[in-house]
């Protein structure tokens with residue numbers, strides 16, 4: 083490209099492709115992801131929230147662990163998300179996964195990057211970002227793994243490398259008929275460390291799109307710890 087064409091290209095592109103709000107599609111100034119209305123509608127997760135799973139709590143206590151995280155502890159030390167999976171956020175995750183709007187990964191990764199500032203991740207340096215894998219069949223249907231996209235977009239911002247030691251080998255469709263314990267075991271059996279899966283002594287940050295029950299992240303964390311990982315924490319784009 084000649085030296086004259088390059089400076090002209092950007093304004094020309096924005097003329098044909100003006101910036102749009104990632105939530106509602108309304109035109110926004112360049113460099114802005116969300117219009118003011120969509121931005122205001124986002125439910126941010128602020129303390130007090132469960133130290134383990136980030137479930138917000140309406141009371142006035144500085145730190146607490148929710149009933150879900152008592153006793154039958156998760157294998158990850160904590161799971162962080164800075165926004166709730168509701169409204170515009172929920173739609174964006176849906177559009178990324180099922181509408182193939184890959185570009186939304188960049189916007190979601192922005193919130194994940196905010197999550198890296200959470201006190202629970204501040205004094206802990208992950209060696210790598212680890213995407214929760216999709217089953218190969220689902221990967222063929224969808225053509226991409228949204229957790230991969232989120233990892234790579236986050237990696238571009240924060241510089242932590244992406245490492246994919248996990249693979250998923252069983253299609254877990256019968257989850258609904260199982261109780262909590264059965265669901266956990268079923269999921270746990272679905273993940274294995276792949277051939278390049280040496281995780282010995284690594285501090286790993288598991289990445290997925292949404293945390294709901296935490297059982298998928300738990301299963302992945304269990305496999306990573308069994309494989310010799312030093313510690314596992316989790317970060318998701320949103321929390322259910």
Ligand SMILES: [Zn+2]
Pocket residue numbers: 103104105106107108116117118119120121
């Ligand atoms: Zn909007």
Ligand SMILES: [Zn+2]
Pocket residue numbers: 132133134135136137147148149150151
């Ligand atoms: Zn909890």
